[in-house]
Amino acid sequence: MSFINYSSREINCKIVYYGPGLCGKTTNLQYIYNKTNPETKGKLISLSTETDRTLFFDFLPLSLGEIRGFKTRFHLYTVPGQVFYDASRKLILKGVDGVVFVADSQVERMEANIESMENLRVNLAEQGYDLNKVPFCIQYNKRDLPNAVSVEELRKVLNPRNVPDFQAVAPTGVGVFDTLKAVAKLVLTELRKGGQG
Amino acid sequence: MASQLVMYEEEFHKINAVCDRLTKDANAKVVFLVDKNGQLISAAGQTQHIDTTSLASLTAGNVAAMGGLAKLIGENEFPNQFHEGAKDSLYMTIVGSRVVLVVIFDNRTSLGLVRLRIKKASDELSKIFEALSRRAEAPGAGSPFAEISDADIDNLFSE
Ligand SMILES: Nc1nc2c(ncn2[C@@H]2O[C@H](COP(=O)(O)OP(=O)(O)O)[C@@H](O)[C@H]2O)c(=O)[nH]1
Ligand SMILES: [Mg+2]
Numbered sequence: 086m087s088f089i090n091y092s093s094r095e096i097n098c099k100i101v102y103y104g105p106g107l108c109g110k111t112t113n114l115q116y117i118y119n120k121t122n123p124e125t126k127g128k129l130i131s132l133s134t135e136t137d138r139t140l141f142f143d144f145l146p147l148s149l150g151e152i153r154g155f156k157t158r159f160h161l162y163t164v165p166g167q168v169f170y171d172a173s174r175k176l177i178l179k180g181v182d183g184v185v186f187v188a189d190s191q192v193e194r195m196e197a198n199i200e201s202m203e204n205l206r207v208n209l210a211e212q213g214y215d216l217n218k219v220p221f222c223i224q225y226n227k228r229d230l231p232n233a234v235s236v237e238e239l240r241k242v243l244n245p246r247n248v249p250d251f252q253a254v255a256p257t258g259v260g261v262f263d264t265l266k267a268v269a270k271l272v273l274t275e276l277r278k279g280g281q282g
Numbered sequence: 283m284a285s286q287l288v289m290y291e292e293e294f295h296k297i298n299a300v301c302d303r304l305t306k307d308a309n310a311k312v313v314f315l316v317d318k319n320g321q322l323i324s325a326a327g328q329t330q331h332i333d334t335t336s337l338a339s340l341t342a343g344n345v346a347a348m349g350g351l352a353k354l355i356g357e358n359e360f361p362n363q364f365h366e367g368a369k370d371s372l373y374m375t376i377v378g379s380r381v382v383l384v385v386i387f388d389n390r391t392s393l394g395l396v397r398l399r400i401k402k403a404s405d406e407l408s409k410i411f412e413a414l415s416r417r418a419e420a421p422g423a424g425s426p427f428a429e430i431s432d433a434d435i436d437n438l439f440s441e
Contacts, residue, residue, distance in 0.1 A: 090289040
């Protein structure tokens, strides 16, 4: 649910990075944070446990520039991946404008990817969203690992609708901005359609 | 999909005025108005040293978590929350089930006074937000982005 302010001429949109535990969601945000100018970003907030696992969410506000005189801001959130944090995941999806699904390419994480994708569909539906209609991209992360499944295989299992998808190695930034740009574009295109709901 | 929040000049000025007045009447340090999805709507008082964007996001996360807790015990939500610090304290009130009014104050005022003033401000804000949603539902209240082109969108990403 974007927030358009005609008075201050700002538009704010919310993007959520979803995916199984340890697939690289937080790493995506950290890379974006490290590579953007101080004037275009706010603080990266991580609500994590002592072992560095995301407890509630990570949050990164980003300013992208102006469209037709409106400042566009994107608020990036990640969800905690572990199965038992389902209640928190639902909360973070409230008011979402766009979703990135980060898949872990490792063969032993295929089950977890499938489960998380299904969980995303169910949790979105609970908030009244249809995954097939929400601006949505997929990132196949950890392409650098030797046990990575082929992209064809990942596509077949996770991307039957053929939404925009990207290969990534999040710690070195491969594919990170491509993914962000793609989802941001989809969100803005959706706004153009009227975004009245 | 949940309808988006659209803010117009007239209501925006009214909202800012309510927050300003609340800051003074309650003798508070800062007053924030945050939408439940984590977007900052208005801020008044000594905001210079506060990261307002982070505050908005964490307020929304907190309210969402407390709302989840409320449902678990059979309540609809907890409309008011009070957090007491060593120097500064924080009071949050849900307004019209859509936005959250946050007041930060210290010992130059009292919880009683803050509560009293919040009540009044929150009634005023409810009315303004009702007017806003009527406006957003009115025919012709389309997106300001209806006219944007692919090139406009591409330009955002060109560097
Ligand atoms: N080799 C490799 N490791 C990665 C990649 N992306 C993330 N990691 C590592 O995977 C672990 C979990 O990442 P994190 O971002 O915390 O996962 P999250 O649970 O999805 O937030 C960390 O140790 C990362 O350094 C990648 O593309 N390749
Ligand atoms: Mg994480």
